Amino acid sequence: MDWDVILRNLPFLLMGLQTTFKLAIVAVAGAFPLGILLGLCRLSSKWWLYYPASAYVHLIRSVPLILVIFWFFFLMPIITGRPVGSFTSAAIAFIIFEAAYFAEIVRAGIQSISKGQVMAGLSTGLSYISTMRHIVLPQAIRNMIPVLVTQVIVLFQDTSLAYVIGVREFLRWTSLVDAREFRSIELYATAAVVYFIICFVGSTITRRLEKKGGRLR
């Protein structure tokens, strides 16, 4: 055992961790709004909104993330006509992929609010949009928060998959350092501990939120 290897290569590992966080933040920032939009479309009574959104969600959810990453890795140069960086194509893949999961959370959250709330809102003279904005969404979002945080943790773990197209995130740096130092046990154990701490803190927060908030119906 030679734990010095971690200290010696700390700058590289931290650089990787920074990219991991950057990728996660970009993915959440893009995927969450897209997910809300898709979730609302999935609840729409207009067929031209409902069917495309449902098809999108089901299609993406039945394909592994790694394949979506490869889609965009191969597609982006064809679409844009010039090579894009692996970070950009990974970020786009994450946004497209995770949006389908956020959409289902948003849909379930809105559906957890009883119909009576909508009727009460409408009968007091609010328009449909104000009912959504002031009555349904505030309650729905409160119900969604624990699941949303869980999904963000999953997304954070998923960023390690950007490894496959060579994005230099935390896991890629770990394996690059390993290729030079031959210290697999120490390096991968460190990677595991780092991911564990971050995700465990996240899941503890989720449990707190679940206990405190309770569910509104």
Place this chain on the structure above:
Amino acid sequence: MHPYGGWMLQGIFTTIHLSGIGWIIALILGVVVGTSRVFPLAFLRFLGTAYVEVFRNIPLLVQLFIWYFAVPLMLPPSARLWIYENVPNVEYMAALAALSIYTSARVGEQIRSGLQSISKEQYQAALSTGLSQIQMYRYVVIPYAARIIIPPLTGEFIGIFKNSSLALTIAVSEVTFMTQRIDSYTFHGLEAVMGASGVYIIICLTIMFFMGFMESRVSVPGLIKR
């Protein structure tokens, strides 16, 4: 005659048995872990919780690398040599270990929440009708919990199929790996990836269809349909 179609079929076959065997192991481990978390022994409960938290909070890819790169190094040199000489495909075994243990933590969590979803009154009612502890589990708790657990387990079963694609990183020749191999031979990666996506979509839709049918057969009357 090009060999690429054959490669894809080989890949599909590997994907199916890798995730199939992994699922059986995950289910057995998951039941053990899930029941240990509702066991009346604090030490066992702690062990079960620790198992779930550790294996759920480390990305699967990191676990895969640990099983493939780090675990053999932890063994004594003679054992390592024996493994490399006598186990025909170490990478397949590593992928199987990582996949099944990762999935078992998730299955264990579903089983725990299924067992806990049964209200205390059910247990008390069963005991007060004169059933023994074992009979209570055999005739009341397990039949009820099993039906509640089946829908979320469908999701985990689909999950292990999709997650088996990560095995490509340690060169297990499953279907996603084959797409990359075809890409390196022909530069037609996009077509191969689209083909593999089609395979996953068909597998997932088939599982969903059969499980949907199963769920409607075993659903508990009186509960909200999900």
